[in-house]
Amino acid sequence: MNENILGIIAGTLTSISMVPQLVKVLKEKNVEDLSWVMLLVLIIGVSLWVWYGIIKGEWPIIISNTFSVLLNITLLICYMIYRKK
Template identity: 45%
Template sequence: MELIDIIGFIAGICTATSLLPQLITTLKQKKAQEVSLFMFIVLLMGNALWIWFGVAKSELPIILTNSFSLLLNIIMLVLKYKYKDNE
């Protein structure tokens, strides 16, 4: 693996895991009123496009980290829906 691939993985991991604190807070408080639905829809679209781009370019760091980020965004949207009555 080349250095640029390692940098790509590290950058992607940092970006993808940036959502974890919000996910943890939402799970603990069982509230998601502060979560912007529109923001997560835009993020989902962006992640999906990055995955498509990564597949087209055969770039594993882009594919894997954006797939993980897409999963976290989907989980957050599910929690937003699940806890909508707690708001």
């Protein structure tokens, strides 16, 4: 198997893993089960993967992790909007 295809498949699967969580949050407008610290650490981590991908010129890493950053930032925004004060 071509290594780029493997990278694209791996990146796609890991990036879409948070989609069900986002859908649930948007549907229920409930973020009680989310940890903002976990989201922040995850955003920093995948942002570093994007940076690494840029340095290496690896498009599968750049694209999949950019999607993941955006998805997790969206979750963090939802957390800030829907949290109970």
